[in-house]
Amino acid sequence: MVTILFNKLPWWSLAAIVLIWILITAYGVANIRSGYFLKSLSYNPDTKRRQIAITFDDGPSQNTLKILDVLNKYNVKGTFFCIGKQVKLYPDITREIIAKGHIIANHTYSHDKFIDMYTTKRFTEEIITTDTVIREVSGKIPLLFRPPYGITNPNIARAVKKTGHHVIGWNKRSFDTTIPSEKVILNRVTKNLKPGDIILLHDTKFITIAVLEQLLLFLQKNNYTTATIDELFSIQAYA
Numbered sequence: 001m002v003t004i005l006f007n008k009l010p011w012w013s014l015a016a017i018v019l020i021w022i023l024i025t026a027y028g029v030a031n032i033r034s035g036y037f038l039k040s041l042s043y044n045p046d047t048k049r050r051q052i053a054i055t056f057d058d059g060p061s062q063n064t065l066k067i068l069d070v071l072n073k074y075n076v077k078g079t080f081f082c083i084g085k086q087v088k089l090y091p092d093i094t095r096e097i098i099a100k101g102h103i104i105a106n107h108t109y110s111h112d113k114f115i116d117m118y119t120t121k122r123f124t125e126e127i128i129t130t131d132t133v134i135r136e137v138s139g140k141i142p143l144l145f146r147p148p149y150g151i152t153n154p155n156i157a158r159a160v161k162k163t164g165h166h167v168i169g170w171n172k173r174s175f176d177t178t179i180p181s182e183k184v185i186l187n188r189v190t191k192n193l194k195p196g197d198i199i200l201l202h203d204t205k206f207i208t209i210a211v212l213e214q215l216l217l218f219l220q221k222n223n224y225t226t227a228t229i230d231e232l233f234s235i236q237a238y239a
C-alpha cells in the first residue's frame with residue numbers, strides 16, 4: 001500500500017517530506033523555546049507583575065565579581081547558570097554569588113563544544129557531577145538546569161528526566177559573547193521587552209558589565225522589577 005502510494009507520487013515529493021522532517025528536527029535541536037524535545041521554561045507570559053528575570057551563563061569567573069558589584073548597586077538579584085569545572089576553579093566566587101542573594105543553577109560540568117553528541121549516560125553524568133561540585137562548595141543542590149547553547153535533543157531530554165531538573169531557557173538573547181557593541185547588545189535585550197521575559201547574559205564577558213548597568217537603568221526607568229528564575233515561575237531553586 002505504502003509502496004503503491006510512493007510509486008504514484010513524484011520522486012521529489014518524498015525528498016520534500018524528508019527535507020521538511022530534517023528542518024523541523026534541526027529547529028527543535030537549535031531552538032530551546034520550540035519545546036520540540038523537552039519542556040523548558042523560556043518566559044512566563046502569565047506573570048502578574050511587571051517583572052523580568054536576568055540570567056548569567058558560563059561562570060563563575062573573575063569577571064563575575066564585577067557583575068555582582070553592579071547587581072548589588074541596583075539591589076537586583078540574578079540567576080547564575082554555572083559550569084561545574086568553573087565552580088571548582090572559583091569556589092569563593094561561587095559562594096559570593098549565593099551570599100549576595102543570587103541563585104546558582106546547573107549548566108553542565110564541561111560545557112563541551114560537542115556536548116550535543118553525548119550519550120544519555122554521559123550527559124546525565126555532566127549534570128550530576130555539577131550538582132555534586134556545587135553542593136561541596138556551597139551546600140546547595142540546584143534544581144534549575146540550562147543546556148549549553150540552548151541545545152535540546154532526545155538524549156538531553158532523557159538525561160533531564162532522570163535527574164529531575166527544571167530546564168530553563170530564555171527568550172531574550174543578548175549575543176554578548178559575539179557582538180562587540182554595548183549599544184547593539186542592550187538594544188537586543190530591551191527591544192519589545194515584556195513582563196515575564198528571560199534575558200540571557202554572560203558573567204564571563206567584560207562588555208557585559210557595562211551592558212548590565214545600562215540594562216538596570218532601563219528597567220528602573222520603565223518601572224520593571226526583576227525576579228530570580230525560581231520566583232518568576234514559583235518553583236524551587238534547590239533540592
Ligand SMILES: [Zn+2]
Pocket residue numbers: 057058107111147148149
Ligand atoms: Zn553556556
